[in-house]
Amino acid sequence: MKTKFERFLKIKELSMDHNLFFPENFDWVKEYIPFMPKIDIEMPMIIKKSKIHMIKYNTNPIVIQFEDKSKIFCSYDQYRRLPKKPEKGQMVEFGFMGSPDIEQTQPMVLKSFRVIS
Numbered sequence: 001m002k003t004k005f006e007r008f009l010k011i012k013e014l015s016m017d018h019n020l021f022f023p024e025n026f027d028w029v030k031e032y033i034p035f036m037p038k039i040d041i042e043m044p045m046i047i048k049k050s051k052i053h054m055i056k057y058n059t060n061p062i063v064i065q066f067e068d069k070s071k072i073f074c075s076y077d078q079y080r081r082l083p084k085k086p087e088k089g090q091m092v093e094f095g096f097m098g099s100p101d102i103e104q105t106q107p108m109v110l111k112s113f114r115v116i117s
Helices: 005-017 076-080
Strands: 045-056 061-068 071-074 092-098 109-115
Touching: 045 109, 071 109
Parallel strands: none
Antiparallel strands: 045 061, 045 092, 061 071, 092 109
C-alpha cells in the first residue's frame, strides 16, 4: 500500500509533466484531495503571561502596560470589547499575531486576551 505522500508525489509528477490541473469541483478529483498536504498559512502567535503594571484610561488610545514591559494600545471601543475589564495587578494571558523572530518593539496585532486572576 502506498503512503499518502507517495501518492501525492505521483500526482504532482503527473500534473507537472502533463500540465494537469486538479480543480476541486470535479467529482473524480475528490478522492485525491485528502492526499494533498495541507498548508498552514496562518501567522504564528506569540503568547505571553504577565501582570498588569499600569492602565492609562485618560489617553487616546488606552494603554495597558505589563510588568514585562509589553504594552497594548486600544481604542475605547476595543477596550470595551475585552472579555473582562482588566485591572492593575491582574494576571493576563495575551497572544500577538506575529513571528517570534521579529523584533519585539515592532507593533503586532492582538489575537487573544484572557484575564487569568
